[in-house]
Amino acid sequence: MAEFNITINGKKLKVDVDPSTPLLWVLRDHLKLVGTKYGCGIAQCGACTVHLNGSAVRSCQIPISSVTDNKVTTIEGLSENGDHPVQEAWLEHDVPQCGYCQAGQIMTAAAFLKSNPKPSDEEIETAMNGNICRCGTYTRIKAAVKTASNSHIV
Amino acid sequence: MSKVKTGIGRRSFIKSVSLAGGGLIIGFSWLGCARNTEEAEKELGMQMPDEWFELNGYLKIGDNGIVTIYSPNPEIGQNVKTSMPMIVAEELDVDWNNVLVEQAPLNTAIFTRQLAGGSQSIRQGWESLRMAGATARQMLLTAAASQWEVPVSELSVEKGVISHSGSDRTIGYGEIAKAAVKVEVPEEVELKNNGDFKIIGTSRKNVDAKKIVTGQPLYGLDIHRDDMLIAMIVQPPSFGMEFKNMDAEKAKEMPGIKDVFTIDTYPEDMEKEWSDTGAFSKLVVVVGDSTWQVMQAKKALKVEWDLNPEMVKQIEILEKSPGLMDSGGLENSDIHNSLMAQVGSKKSEMIRKDGNPEAAFKNAARVIERSYSCPFLAHNCMEPMNFFANVTGDKAELVGPIQTPEFAEKSINKRLGIDLENIDIQMTRMGGGFGRRLYGHFVIEAAVISQKMGAPIKLVYTREDDMTNGVYRPAYHVTYRAALDGNNNLTGFHVNAGGMSESPLFANRFPAGAIDNYLAESWAVESNISIGAFRAPRSNFIAGAEQSFLDELAEEMGKDPIEFRLDMLKRAKNDPVGENNDYDPARFAGVLELVRDKSGWNNGNSSQSRGVSAYYCHNSYVAQVLDLTLKNNEPVIGKVICAVDCGIVVNPDAAKNMVEGGTIDGIGHGLYSQLSFKDGTPQQSNFDTYRLIRHREAPKQIDVHFIDNGIDPTGLGEPPYPPVIGALANALYKATGKRMYKQPFISELQGDFKT
Ligand code: FES
Numbered sequence A: 001m002a003e004f005n006i007t008i009n010g011k012k013l014k015v016d017v018d019p020s021t022p023l024l025w026v027l028r029d030h031l032k033l034v035g036t037k038y039g040c041g042i043a044q045c046g047a048c049t050v051h052l053n054g055s056a057v058r059s060c061q062i063p064i065s066s067v068t069d070n071k072v073t074t075i076e077g078l079s080e081n082g083d084h085p086v087q088e089a090w091l092e093h094d095v096p097q098c099g100y101c102q103a104g105q106i107m108t109a110a111a112f113l114k115s116n117p118k119p120s121d122e123e124i125e126t127a128m129n130g131n132i133c134r135c136g137t138y139t140r141i142k143a144a145v146k147t148a149s150n151s152h153i154v
Numbered sequence B: 001m002s003k004v005k006t007g008i009g010r011r012s013f014i015k016s017v018s019l020a021g022g023g024l025i026i027g028f029s030w031l032g033c034a035r036n037t038e039e040a041e042k043e044l045g046m047q048m049p050d051e052w053f054e055l056n057g058y059l060k061i062g063d064n065g066i067v068t069i070y071s072p073n074p075e076i077g078q079n080v081k082t083s084m085p086m087i088v089a090e091e092l093d094v095d096w097n098n099v100l101v102e103q104a105p106l107n108t109a110i111f112t113r114q115l116a117g118g119s120q121s122i123r124q125g126w127e128s129l130r131m132a133g134a135t136a137r138q139m140l141l142t143a144a145a146s147q148w149e150v151p152v153s154e155l156s157v158e159k160g161v162i163s164h165s166g167s168d169r170t171i172g173y174g175e176i177a178k179a180a181v182k183v184e185v186p187e188e189v190e191l192k193n194n195g196d197f198k199i200i201g202t203s204r205k206n207v208d209a210k211k212i213v214t215g216q217p218l219y220g221l222d223i224h225r226d227d228m229l230i231a232m233i234v235q236p237p238s239f240g241m242e243f244k245n246m247d248a249e250k251a252k253e254m255p256g257i258k259d260v261f262t263i264d265t266y267p268e269d270m271e272k273e274w275s276d277t278g279a280f281s282k283l284v285v286v287v288g289d290s291t292w293q294v295m296q297a298k299k300a301l302k303v304e305w306d307l308n309p310e311m312v313k314q315i316e317i318l319e320k321s322p323g324l325m326d327s328g329g330l331e332n333s334d335i336h337n338s339l340m341a342q343v344g345s346k347k348s349e350m351i352r353k354d355g356n357p358e359a360a361f362k363n364a365a366r367v368i369e370r371s372y373s374c375p376f377l378a379h380n381c382m383e384p385m386n387f388f389a390n391v392t393g394d395k396a397e398l399v400g401p402i403q404t405p406e407f408a409e410k411s412i413n414k415r416l417g418i419d420l421e422n423i424d425i426q427m428t429r430m431g432g433g434f435g436r437r438l439y440g441h442f443v444i445e446a447a448v449i450s451q452k453m454g455a456p457i458k459l460v461y462t463r464e465d466d467m468t469n470g471v472y473r474p475a476y477h478v479t480y481r482a483a484l485d486g487n488n489n490l491t492g493f494h495v496n497a498g499g500m501s502e503s504p505l506f507a508n509r510f511p512a513g514a515i516d517n518y519l520a521e522s523w524a525v526e527s528n529i530s531i532g533a534f535r536a537p538r539s540n541f542i543a544g545a546e547q548s549f550l551d552e553l554a555e556e557m558g559k560d561p562i563e564f565r566l567d568m569l570k571r572a573k574n575d576p577v578g579e580n581n582d583y584d585p586a587r588f589a590g591v592l593e594l595v596r597d598k599s600g601w602n603n604g605n606s607s608q609s610r611g612v613s614a615y616y617c618h619n620s621y622v623a624q625v626l627d628l629t630l631k632n633n634e635p636v637i638g639k640v641i642c643a644v645d646c647g648i649v650v651n652p653d654a655a656k657n658m659v660e661g662g663t664i665d666g667i668g669h670g671l672y673s674q675l676s677f678k679d680g681t682p683q684q685s686n687f688d689t690y691r692l693i694r695h696r697e698a699p700k701q702i703d704v705h706f707i708d709n710g711i712d713p714t715g716l717g718e719p720p721y722p723p724v725i726g727a728l729a730n731a732l733y734k735a736t737g738k739r740m741y742k743q744p745f746i747s748e749l750q751g752d753f754k755t
C-alpha cells in the first residue's frame, strides 16, 4: 500500500492503495465513482474510458502509480450538469439500450471531437472502433457524434 | 371502449390499498448513498410531494399530482422500464412529464410475471398494466364524483385533471388521491380504444437516460455498502473437470484478503429450479476488501483440478462412435462438428410429417441438399455477472442483475432454507441480459458466500470468469433437403436439425403448412458444456439456415426469392397443410411485402449485393433486406431495411432502437463470433480472442418500418436478430458467388479463421 495524490474531476484526492491498482478500480472501489465501467480489463472494450489531460485512455491499463499529477476526468466530471454537447446529443438520440457501455462511448467521443471537431463518418467509425456495445447501438452512436460535432461548442 | 374484469389483480389491489401509505413497496435506494427522490427532483425539476397515496401496487400519486409508476419487470436494455409505465400512464390519463418511474422489487403478491425473457414483457403485461392504470383512474373519478355529488359519467380527465361537464369545477389527481385510496376497488373497468391513446404510440425517452449518460450508479456492479466485501470465484479451467485440492496459504496472506474457501452452489440433494443452470457447482472463492486485491489473490492461488467422472462419461460414450479420436472425455469443437454432422442425424426423431415425403423424394427429378452449422456462443453481457448478497440469520437481502428474480427467490429458499417472505430481491438495471441472466447461479453463489462470511458481499466475475463459465448458446447443425419434380416444382421438404445438446427445430413454423410433403426431424447429442437460452433461442441459428436454404432453392427454381416465399405463404393461407402451423401467413406476407416495397426490391435499385430474409418468432414478424460490398474479403454493410409486425408499437423510437440493435447483434454473431473448445477448455476468454462486432463493421444505415395494424403488442427484443443472418448470408452469396453454410461466416470468407 502507498499513498497517492491525484486530481479527479478537478478535485485533489488522496488514496492509499497498492501501486499496481489500475485507475479503474481506484475510481470504482475507493472513490465510489462507478460511472467508469469494467468490461474486459485488457484494453479491448473501452467501457473504462476516462480522460487523462483531455485524452481518452483506458483506465483499466493505468496503474495508479503512473497517474501522478495528470488530470483525470471521468464521466461524472465531464460536465457539471450532464449537459456536455456529447451527453446532450446522446439524450437527443436516446442512444442507450442497456446503457452499460455508454459512459465509455461518451468519453471516447468527447475526446475525439475535441481533436477533430468536424469528422467524416469514416473518421467517427474509426475513432469509436475500440468501444464495444453488445446491444448494438452503433448507428445511433454515430448519429449522436455527428449531432454533437455540429453543436460548435465541443 | 372495452370492459375488463379487474379480477386478476384484485388480491393485489386490495392488499395494497389496505396498506396504502404504509409503504408496501419500498423502492431500492442506493445502498450507502441517499439519492432517489432528491435526485429526481434535481433532474426533472420536479417538486416532491409531502405525501404519497398508493392506489394499487403499480402506482402512487403525490399530493401535488406527481405520479410514481413502478416498472415491474427486469430492465436488460429492452427499455421496458419506460414502455411498461407508459402503458399504465396511458390508462391513468396523466401527463407523462409528471411521471416518475421506479423499478419495482420482486413482489409476487402484486405482479404476475416479473421476468425478462422470451420478448414477453409487453405482450404479457399489456392487460394488467392497462388495468392498473384504468382502475386507479376509476377510483380517482369516483372519489371526485362523490365529493362533488355528481354522477361519475359527467366527469372527464385530461392529463391528471378531472373536470365536471355541468359546472366549471376541476380537481387534480393529487388533491383527490387521499379520498380515492378509500374508494372500493372497482369490479370492472373500461379500457381505452386504441384511437384514444395519447401516450402509447408516441416516442418517449428512456427514463434512465440522464443517469446513464452522467454515470450515476444504476447497475449491480455499482452497488456499494460501507461494510461490504468483494468476492470472486476461481473455477475449473475446463468443462469436465472439478476441484481436487488447493494451496491457499500465500493468497490468504495477501493484503486485504479475508478468506479463501470452496463452496458447493448446488449440493446433490438440492431440489433445483429450471433457472439453476450453471457451468460449475463447486468453486473456489476468494473474499477481500477490494476488487483488485481479490484479483491478485486469485492469481496467487494454487489449485489442483481433476477429471469429473460424471461429466466425462457422457462424452466417452459418444466417442465410441466410429471415426472419432479419443480425447479423454473432454469437449473438442472439431470432434463436435463431426459428431453433429455424422452421428446426430442418425438418431433423429420424427416431429412432424405431412403427406408422403418419402415418395416425393423417391420420385423427385432432383434433390437439393444443404447443411448448415454454428458454434457455441458466449452471451458477453457488457456487465459481467455479479450480485450483492447480505445473508444474516434467517434473512437474505439480494440486489443485482437477474432476469428471473422469482425463480432466484425460490432457489435461495431451497438452498439456504430461508423463508420466502424473508428473502428480499431487488433488481438493478442490467448491463445486458440476452438470456444469460435467466440462470441465476450467481445469485445463489453470492448468498452462500455471504452466509459463510457473515457479511454483506458483492460477487464479481471477471470478464474471463464470465466468458468461460457460460450457459452458452448451443452448437447446432441442420440439413435441409428439397425435392423438385421435372417441372421444377417443389414437391417435398425435409428438415433434420439438432445440436449440442438441444435441437433448434421448430417443426410447425414456416415453411411447414406451405408444402404438401413435409418431414421434420430432431436430435440432440450429449455434451457437458452448459447451454441455455441466448437472444432468440434456437431461432438465432435456424432462421439464418432456413432462409439461406430458401434463397438457394428459389434460385435453383428460377424464382425471385421474395415472390417464392410469398407464393408459399399464399398456399399456407388459402389451403394450409396440417393443423398446427403456428404463424399467421398473412402477417408474415405483410412484412415481406413491406420490405420489398421499402427497399425498392423490384426496381433492383441497389448498386450493392443484397439479400432478403424473413422470420417469425416470439409472436412477431420481421423481414430484412441487407446491402453490402466487399473490401479485402471483409463485408462492408451499407444498409439494412427492416419491416416489422409486432402489433401496436408502444414507444416507436425505442422500438426502432431495439430493431437496430437486434439487427447489428445478429449480423455480429453470424459473421464474427464463436466460442470453441479444446480438451474442454474454452479457447476464447476475453475480447482479444472473442470477436464481437464493432463500430466499423456495423451497417452504415438501418431503416425500420412498422406495420400499423392495431393488434395487441408482441415482443421486440429478440425477433429482429434471427432473420438478419439469412439476409447477410444471401447478400454474401451475391457478393462472392459462395453460399455460406458455416457460422461465423468470416471464416468461410477468409478461409481458416484463426483466433
Ligand atoms: S475495461 Fe478497460 S478496455 Fe475494457
Ligand code: FES
Pocket: A096, A097, A098, A099, A100, A101, A102, A132, A133, A134, A135, A136, A137, B077, B382, B431, B432
Ligand atoms: S448499450 Fe448495452 S452494451 Fe452498449
